Amino acid sequence: MLNKKSVDDINVKGKRVLVRCDFNVPLQEGRITDENRLVAALPTIKKLINDGGKVILCSHLGKPKGEPKPELSLAPVAVRLQELLGQTVTFAADANVVGENAKTAVAVMKDGEVVLLENTRYRAEETKNVDSFSEDLASICDIFVNDAFGTAHRAHCSNVGVTKYVDTAVVGYLMQKEIDFLGNAVNTPERPFVAILGGSKVSSKISVINNLLDKVDTLIIGGGMSYTFMKAMGEEVGKSLLEADYLDYAKEMIEKAKAKGVNLLIPVDSVVAKEFSNDAEFKTVEQGGIEPEWLGLDIGEKTQALYADAIKNAKTVVWNGPMGVFEMPNFAKGTIAVAKVLSEIDAITIIGGGDSAAAVNILGFGDKMTHISTGGGASLEFLEGKELPGVAAANDK
Numbered sequence: 205m206l207n208k209k210s211v212d213d214i215n216v217k218g219k220r221v222l223v224r225c226d227f228n229v230p231l232q233e234g235r236i237t238d239e240n241r242l243v244a245a246l247p248t249i250k251k252l253i254n255d256g257g258k259v260i261l262c263s264h265l266g267k268p269k270g271e272p273k274p275e276l277s278l279a280p281v282a283v284r285l286q287e288l289l290g291q292t293v294t295f296a297a298d299a300n301v302v303g304e305n306a307k308t309a310v311a312v313m314k315d316g317e318v319v320l321l322e323n324t325r326y327r328a329e330e331t332k333n334v335d336s337f338s339e340d341l342a343s344i345c346d347i348f349v350n351d352a353f354g355t356a357h358r359a360h361c362s363n364v365g366v367t368k369y370v371d372t373a374v375v376g377y378l379m380q381k382e383i384d385f386l387g388n389a390v391n392t393p394e395r396p397f398v399a400i401l402g403g404s405k406v407s408s409k410i411s412v413i414n415n416l417l418d419k420v421d422t423l424i425i426g427g428g429m430s431y432t433f434m435k436a437m438g439e440e441v442g443k444s445l446l447e448a449d450y451l452d453y454a455k456e457m458i459e460k461a462k463a464k465g466v467n468l469l470i471p472v473d474s475v476v477a478k479e480f481s482n483d484a485e486f487k488t489v490e491q492g493g494i495e496p497e498w499l500g501l502d503i504g505e506k507t508q509a510l511y512a513d514a515i516k517n518a519k520t521v522v523w524n525g526p527m528g529v530f531e532m533p534n535f536a537k538g539t540i541a542v543a544k545v546l547s548e549i550d551a552i553t554i555i556g557g558g559d560s561a562a563a564v565n566i567l568g569f570g571d572k573m574t575h576i577s578t579g580g581g582a583s584l585e586f587l588e589g590k591e592l593p594g595v596a597a598a599n600d601k
């Protein structure tokens with residue numbers, strides 16, 4: 205259990221409560237294309253409304269790099285939140301985030317009302333964690349709640365700096381839930397504990413592989429990163445994604461798995477194509493059969509069966525990174541196969557945000573998983589065993 209004070213430990217009646225959420229949602233022409241992060245934030249917001257707090261929400265959106273960018277305004281989020289909450293959400297349009305508009309909006313709030321501030325990254329100080337913006341944020345609230353798990357690996361004004369200037373800084377329900385699921389899975393897993401890692405690069409998951417090898421019974425490797433492991437085992441990989449600088453590291457991890465008695469699985473067949481395109485000619489080849497002009501873009505059917513077999517008796521599964529280029533239908537089958545097995549087994553299944561979460565949702569398996577994290581980078585850093593600054597900054601219990 206997370207040893208931080210939460211919204212259950214405070215009395216917010218009549219108080220101005222600043223809630224840092226992660227409303228960094230994908231937008232297309234002002235339309236929100238995936239609202240999971242908004243829905244995930246509702247329990248904390250509703251609790252604070254019901255308890256009679258004056259609920260001031262804030263978040264970043266995209267990377268406006270310290271200046272107002274209309275296309276990265278949080279205005280569309282206010283509209284959708286209002287629908288989801290079924291009550292008015294006043295949007296404090298304010299290029300300065302905590303300028304006169306925002307201060308006035310907050311000053312006239314009644315208990316149980318909701319205000320949403322403008323994109324915190326309109327202020328240049330935000331991502332540098334400069335005190336001036338942290339102080340501004342603290343000046344409009346009595347209590348601070350951090351519920352932005354997706355941003356917890358950043359140390360910015362609106363999730364870390366602000367806590368220096370408020371007496372009470374607690375975490376929200378989403379933050380608690382994310383840390384509890386990921387923490388329990390990694391630290392006290394029901395066994396067998398299987399981790400599935402995929403995605404493009406070994407280099408982005410070095411510490412995750414290393415840390416998980418200390419914890420899991422089986423580690424399954426798929427996606428672009430598997431070719432570096434194959435090469436390290438002496439196989440030719442043609443034009444597949446290869447990080448030559450990480451071959452020694454891959455060998456080290458193969459040795460570590462042996463030493464620890466971890467079952468490390470890499471693909472036994474691959475779907476290869478002539479080009480990185482859904483329209484390219486493609487075929488399935490056995491282990492060691494990737495010819496020089498071909499590149500591996502998905503795991504083959506034998507690998508799918510091997511991985512399904514390794515997963516089916518698991519009691520805890522953590523998955524981060526697709527098994528292939530799932531954005532292209534011809535190379536999505538491996539990712540679909542893994543998602544399908546996870547949706548069918550009797551186990552705690554945790555999807556570590558990012559592309560894997562998107563894949564599971566797009567493929568329609570979202571509601572079959574125990575937990576889909578709202579944070580890609582944050583869940584990866586958590587799986588690496590790092591302390592998340594956004595969590596560390598909250599008051600201890």
Ligand SMILES: Nc1ncnc2c1ncn2[C@@H]1O[C@H](COP(=O)(O)OP(=O)(O)O)[C@@H](O)[C@H]1O
Pocket residue numbers: 402403404405408426427428429445500501502524525526527528529530531557558559560561580
């Ligand atoms: N065999 C492959 N070759 C090239 N790219 C791949 C391969 N398999 C998966 N990918 C790509 O990896 C990307 C996801 O990588 P990454 O960002 O590491 O995953 P995540 O966001 O889940 O952590 C996807 O865009 C996918 O197309």
Ligand SMILES: O=C(OP(=O)(O)O)[C@H](O)COP(=O)(O)O
Pocket residue numbers: 226228266267354355358557558578579580581582
């Ligand atoms: O979307 C986010 O990260 P994610 O894509 O790693 O899940 C978070 O909102 C953090 O955003 P940032 O990576 O711009 O700091």
